[in-house]
Structures are given as structure tokens and as C-alpha cells.
Amino acid sequence: MRHPLIAGNWKMYNNVSETMRFFDDFIKLVENLEGVEIAIFPPFTSLWEAAKKTAGTKIKIGAQNVHWEEKGAFTGEISPNMLKEIPCEYVIIGHSERRQHFAESDETVNKKVRAVLKHGIKPVICVGENLKQREENLTLKVVLPQVRKALADVELLSGEEIVFAYEPIWAIGTGKVATPEDAQEVIKSIRKEIETLYNKNIAENIRILYGGSVKPDNIKALMQERDIDGVLVGGASVDPQSFYKICAYKEQGVE
Numbered sequence: 665m666r667h668p669l670i671a672g673n674w675k676m677y678n679n680v681s682e683t684m685r686f687f688d689d690f691i692k693l694v695e696n697l698e699g700v701e702i703a704i705f706p707p708f709t710s711l712w713e714a715a716k717k718t719a720g721t722k723i724k725i726g727a728q729n730v731h732w733e734e735k736g737a738f739t740g741e742i743s744p745n746m747l748k749e750i751p752c753e754y755v756i757i758g759h760s761e762r763r764q765h766f767a768e769s770d771e772t773v774n775k776k777v778r779a780v781l782k783h784g785i786k787p788v789i790c791v792g793e794n795l796k797q798r799e800e801n802l803t804l805k806v807v808l809p810q811v812r813k814a815l816a817d818v819e820l821l822s823g824e825e826i827v828f829a830y831e832p833i834w835a836i837g838t839g840k841v842a843t844p845e846d847a848q849e850v851i852k853s854i855r856k857e858i859e860t861l862y863n864k865n866i867a868e869n870i871r872i873l874y875g876g877s878v879k880p881d882n883i884k885a886l887m888q889e890r891d892i893d894g895v896l897v898g899g900a901s902v903d904p905q906s907f908y909k910i911c912a913y914k915e916q917g918v919e
């Protein structure tokens with residue numbers, strides 16, 4: 665059984681004092697929430713305080729990016745062992761904003777995935793098509809190669825050590841959420857692709873999230889789909905109340 669994961673990608677929001685205020689409220693709100701795993705991905709400068717604040721709570725911490733080398737002359741970069749020290753349980757790899765603005769490629773995604781797995785950090789690997797590709801019916805022709813290339817030479821033991829996030833670029837920050845049926849269809853195809861690359865057991869264990877304009881009022885329908893194992897939330901994760909409402913989707917009546 666895959667455990668639902670509700671993840672908040674803060675992007676370049678919430679400095680250290682805003683991070684502390686967020687957790688002052690959020691920790692109390694989620695204290696009694698059962699049956700979901702919650703992870704927050706603050707900017708690098710807030711990671712340390714976020715980890716200290718959430719130690720001993722059910723909230724996990726992750727980073728938004730990583731470099732694949734252990735150390736070296738790579739100005740501005742952060743290595744997997746630096747994240748491990750914090751400690752980060754997760755790291756987002758290949759977010760479309762990084763692919764688009766910072767020249768992240770399938771090759772660098774793959775290097776990062778292989779590097780973090782060596783440190784026991786779970787990558788949240790992002791894939792997704794843009795609007796033009798969707799309109800030209802190229803979604804799977806774009807997304808499935810992204811999945812295959814991210815996993816090149818990646819050995820998996822159970823599948824629980826990695827997470828995928830399907831984030832259609834046209835749905836990010838636009839208020840245009842994919843329909844639950846569309847998201848389910850792509851995510852199901854990703855799972856099938858993983859089955860071909862590994863085996864059924866691993867494919868069934870890997871959690872695949874949906875991301876793109878997830879809000880308290882659309883989470884419930886998304887989580888009802890068989891293959892959607894959670895969500896990666898941007899804008900609505902920065903505020904403790906709205907992110908709490910997303911985390912508490914089961915209390916809206918979904919089993």
C-alpha cells in the first residue's frame with residue numbers, strides 16, 4: 665500500500681523568519697492528522713531552521729535542488745552530503761522551472777538522482793509537458809522519455825526510495841488544474857513505464873504525485889484517483905492554513 669505524500673514546494677518564498685512563523689502555526693494544525701506523510705521544501709537558507717523546528721514532529725524536510733558532486737569548485741552549488749547533514753529526507757530534482765530557467769536537462773537530472781540515492785535521500789523527480797505539447801497530443805511522448813532518462817542506470821531496491829511528480833507545465837501557477845482523469849491517465853502510464861523498466865512490484869511501490877494548481881478545493885477529487893499517490897503543491901503550500909486544508913483532505917470525506 666502506498667502511503668499518500670503531500671509535499672509543499674515553497675520555491676523562492678519564505679525567508680527564515682517567515683519559515684519560523686509558518687511552522688509555529690502549521691505544526692499545531694497537523695498535530696493530530698493521521699494517514700498522510702507531509703513534506704516541506706523550503707529555500708536553502710531556511711532548511712536548517714525548518715529541520716530544527718520540525719524535529720520530532722511528523723513533518724519531513726526536503727531541498728529544492730542539489731548538485732551531483734560530493735564537493736569541489738562549484739560556486740553556488742550544494743552537495744548531497746550537505747543536505748544529508750541538515751537532515752533532508754527528500755530533494756526535488758528536475759522541476760520544470762529549473763529545466764526552463766537554469767538549463768536542467770534529463771542528463772543532469774539523472775546524475776542528481778544517482779548521487780542522492782547513494783546518500784539515502786529520496787529524489788522527487790519532476791516530469792511534465794508544456795501547453796503546446798499537450799495540444800499536439802505529445803504528452804506521453806514527452807513525459808515517458810523524461811522518466812526513462814531520469815532512471816538510466818538507477819538501481820532500485822523496492823521503489824520506495826524514489827518519488828515522481830507529474831507536473832504539467834501549463835498547470836503550474838496558472839490556476840488551470842489538470843482534470844483528475846487526465847492526471848490519472850498520465851500517472852498510470854508513468855507507472856506502466858516503470859514496470860517495463862523494472863518490475864510490477866517496484867512500479868506498484870513508487871509514489872507518483874500530481875502537481876499544478878493544487879488547492880484545498882480540488883485536492884479531494886485528485887486523491888480519489890487510483891494512481892495519484894499525493895500532490896506537490898506550490899502557491900497553496902506557503903500559507904499554513906491553506907496547506908493544512910490540503911493535508912487534511914481525508915477529513916473532507918475521501919478514504
Ligand SMILES: O=C(CO)COP(=O)(O)O
Pocket residue numbers: 673759831835836837838839875876877878896897898899900
Ligand atoms: O510547481 C509546482 C509545485 O512544484 C506547482 O505550483 P502551483 O501549485 O503554484 O501551481
